[in-house]
Amino acid sequence: MKNYIILYLTIVSVFSFDCYSQKSKLASADKKYDNYSYIDAIKTYERVAEKGYKSVDMFQKLGNSYYFNADLEQSAKWYGELFAMTSEVQPVYYFRYSQSLKVIGENDKANEMLKKFSELSADDSRGDLFLSNVNYLDAIKNNSGRYTVENAGINSKYSDYGTAVTLNKIVFTSARDTGSLGQRKHTWTDQHFTDLYVADLDEEMNPGVVDKFDKTVQSKFHEATPTFTKDGKTMYFTRNNYLEGKKGKNANKVTLIKIYKATLENDQWVNITELAFDSDNYSTAHPSLSPDEKTLYFASDMPGTLGQSDLFKVEINEDGTFGTPINLGNTINTEGRESFPFVNDENEIYFASDGRPGIGGLDIFVSKINEDGTFNKVDNVGSDVNSSKDDFGYWIDTKSRKGFFTSNRDGGQGYDDIYKFLELKKLTCEQKLYGKVTDLDTKQALPGAKVSLFDNRFNSITEVMSDSNGDYAFKVECGKTYNVRAEKIDYTTKEETITTGKVNGKTELNIALEKEQCKVAIGDDLGICFGIKMIYFDLDKSNIRKEAAFDLEKILDVLLQYPTMKLDIRSHTDSRASFKYNEDLSDRRAKSTISWLVKNGVNLDRLTGKGYGETQLVNKCSDDVDCTEAEHQMNRRSEFIITAL
Known part of the structure; x- marks a missing residue:
């Protein structure tokens, strides 16, 4: 649970690897962690967005980061950008946007969003029809026997x-x-x-x-x-x-x-x-x-x-x-x-x-x-x-x-x-909604996570804390749609929607939380912090495409925030085409990436780079080996290896 922006960026000189909450004791931490830094992905997204770049995923993350921290004026801003790009979003975003709009006084638009949310997320309407038509004898019949x-x-x-x-x-x-x-x-x-x-x-x-x-x-x-x-x-x-x-x-x-x-x-x-x-x-x-x-x-x-x-x-x-x-x-x-x-x-x-x-x-x-x-x-x-x-x-x-x-x-x-x-049979069909809260990367259980239960219209029902094994459980009704929100300090809040089974029993919902801070050290790939697997270029070309510039803006933002950080930029291809062609193409692309960063304010002496072609394949897909397109894609990658902090 957070009282501030979901992600934040800070450089620390010393830090305890196992206890992120002990910031007041940094001075006594082990010196071997001197070269760790923490990359604030959300702040980076925000600065990139302010430059005019647009992405559905980015606007969702920005909106959520402020929504979950009760800064609804800011969440209205970024959800507005989201809906300006697309209306093909999960129903929950209509609800969150409506709540955010109410804070800034746009009640009519908020009601429009709420109406749309109701249309998209309503449960089976027979319950409401029963109440409105007072067809009570059918209900009594169903409860009989x-x-x-x-x-x-x-x-x-x-x-x-x-x-x-x-x-x-x-x-x-x-x-x-x-x-x-x-x-x-x-x-x-x-x-x-x-x-x-x-x-x-x-x-x-x-x-x-x-x-x-x-x-x-x-x-x-x-x-x-x-x-x-x-x-x-x-x-x-x-x-x-x-x-x-x-x-x-x-x-x-x-x-x-x-x-x-x-x-x-x-x-x-x-x-x-x-x-x-x-x-x-x-x-x-x-x-x-x-x-x-x-x-x-x-x-x-x-x-x-x-x-x-x-x-x-x-x-x-x-x-x-x-x-x-x-x-x-x-x-x-x-x-x-x-x-x-x-x-x-x-x-x-x-x-x-x-x-x-x-x-x-x-x-x-x-x-x-x-x-x-x-x-x-x-x-x-x-x-x-x-x-x-x-x-x-x-x-x-x-x-x-x-x-x-x-x-x-x-x-x-x-x-x-x-x-x-x-x-002979209970009137209320009950389900046990249960699961485990874990760390997305390490798969380790997360005790002490706050897990909140909401109905399908996001009315709060109850909340629990995950136990020493990361487990949580709620008693809920059968065949109903619920929203489950998990939150823990130093992790990004996550919300899942689940519909329980229609008969008495159990429904499992495991929730993996992502660290809100991306910890990097010398030798790590900075691109992993932002999910950058590959910088995209046009076929057989090395000029920077619009999608590539969006990812490079994230790298640029970090380099500007950390003036002593140095990167070795590596470009890789799959094994298709000739060895020489792949080597030359990847080298041109690495150099184009460096050129783009230099053009946008990074000193050349902070950057090195090389194209490795097909020399560092990550799987079996060498020449004459039958591989799927997905397997070949694993080898087509870009890396931003930190060489100095």
């Missing part, structure tokens, strides 16, 4: 709902008649007030004999929907506004419901207290703990609610106090009822809603919770679990894919019934 569902075997003719699992036991809510003379009925439902009940679970998560939960939790009114910490020693649960024999009421004389906390001591639930954000004037209910037990999710109609009831979350502080409740927002909540949240250890939130397109009544929906607390799109879990009636109270064990939910669907045993399920 993923469960086997059966009666849980713990139901009564009354209302049974709201399951939680703790320490191999299922705890649930029931209004069943236990034969107690003191059991009372709620006048609104003609059902008995609910209490908590418990049953052991076997290895297959089948409930055993049902018994009443701890009597110390019971009151004259409703207890329901508990959630437990992993150690089973803390419980949050729903109860009518009733504590220590006192019943609370709102301004309309109605007793609402609140969330309470209890702790387990000596096998009894004690210290029952209402939570700090509870109120007599609104309800809080159906708590669910996050996997790390630092956040409590719940339903409420407290001020700030978007609909009849919304889902909220609240931070649990280390000292046991609570933060301020936060509405989960309109990605989750609607103008209808959202209730019964459950968050699993894969950071998925399941909840019931009647404000979204569904099959009928309350349906169960799911959304992925991102690391930054935002939510992915909300999906209906399908018609196996959802019905035309109310379906809610979903709970799943992510290892076995077994769980429970509640429904008052036809064919049940009572008012509400608890059903057991096995999820």
Whole structure:
């Protein structure tokens, strides 16, 4: 990651080969590195471009160098030069150019670029058509067929709902008649007030004999929907506004419901207290703990609610106090009822809603919770679990894919019934997007590289650092296009586009980063810094062509920056044509190259040169050997060997 221009040029008198970041300690470095220099390719490109030379590759590199360093005024300049030359570029350049144009106030042109980007990079449009046409039944159909569902075997003719699992036991809510003379009925439902009940679970998560939960939790009114910490020693649960024999009421004389906390001591639930954000004037209910037990999710109609009831979350502080409740927002909540949240250890939130397109009544929906607390799109879990009636109270064990939910669907045993399920196929198709960050030249792993993940429209999703082996990984969706950016100090930032596989599995994307500094020493070929393999001349001629002048400008710029540098310019041919002809032609071309550099300001005493013809072939392609054109091309090369620094 860089806070300055991607490449920079500096001469150093001493330098540690293995640690480029220790510039402050140069004075104590080993003297054997006195003759290294670092060539700033980007600065050279910029000076060459200012002379009027044009190249698509050069303008892309210049634009990128400023874009990745947030100097968007300069990136607008060079991307403008790029688009003045060609529109045949990757879609990402339309996006980058649009962002750069906005900075300099050219909003109309920026919108044109963004529109073009959208046209070129849009994913399959059926997702958007689904939303715009509200063709939700097809989506529900696609999500169906993923469960086997059966009666849980713990139901009564009354209302049974709201399951939680703790320490191999299922705890649930029931209004069943236990034969107690003191059991009372709620006048609104003609059902008995609910209490908590418990049953052991076997290895297959089948409930055993049902018994009443701890009597110390019971009151004259409703207890329901508990959630437990992993150690089973803390419980949050729903109860009518009733504590220590006192019943609370709102301004309309109605007793609402609140969330309470209890702790387990000596096998009894004690210290029952209402939570700090509870109120007599609104309800809080159906708590669910996050996997790390630092956040409590719940339903409420407290001020700030978007609909009849919304889902909220609240931070649990280390000292046991609570933060301020936060509405989960309109990605989750609607103008209808959202209730019964459950968050699993894969950071998925399941909840019931009647404000979204569904099959009928309350349906169960799911959304992925991102690391930054935002939510992915909300999906209906399908018609196996959802019905035309109310379906809610979903709970799943992510290892076995077994769980429970509640429904008052036809064919049940009572008012509400608890059903057991096995999820045969996950709703969300997931891919592991992974790879290794390496040095382009040495192939060595690069630990500590920042790897950022963006969606297909370059919205930031998340970022990680490559580990000690240079490895990185993201959990992503199947069949989606992502952009992955890798950056590390002293390396040029690189961005790759990848589309993940369409089924659950893995997608590999390795990223090789190029050193942003080109290190050279006496005996090295300066042309390698700029990818110069050959200075091009017209056939059988030795005059400098326009393409050759563009490459020579790079060499010229370095020579002007380093007045003590000397070069030996070597020209080579392949073995075709006669030995004498190749020798003479290559010698004329070497001398033409020297002449061009001298004409443009380099002293002749800094330059030597010779044509070697076909005497220094780099492969087998000598006379009478059958070779491909590509193999012959390897021998046609120009070299700029550094003889002095």
